[in-house]
Amino acid sequence: MEVFSKFLSVTDSTVRLAIPTMALPHFENPGGHDLLVRDWTEQEWNFRLSTRDGDHPKPVFTGDWGRFARAKGLQVNDLLIFTQREDGEYRIDVYRETHFVLFGQPVIWIHGDQA
Secondary structure, three states: OEEEEEEOOOOOOOOOEEOOHHHHHHOOOOOEEEEEEEOOOOOEEEEEEEOOOOOOOOOEEEEOHHHHHHHHOOOOOOEEEEEEOOOOOEEEEEEEEOOOEEOOEEOOEEEHHHO
């Protein structure tokens, strides 16, 4: 099930990932804990979910997020899709728009680290 998707900003692609507040109910303890997340290569990453106190929690992923962003070469406007499987496992995919044509058809998205 998709938890959230978004196009990455400058901050998202380098320092920390801002999480849509509407996604918080999908996490057991949104106040601050570590999440084990698998990417499309089956590599595991330890993201830390943190929120601010008060009426506007402004959730973010930190922890391994910066290392993940650098390792995958994330860029502004890459499309991130964060999902949770039925077994509870969190998954992350990132796609980048391309302008390649294959057999006369445009290739719209490929994984970010394959661009």
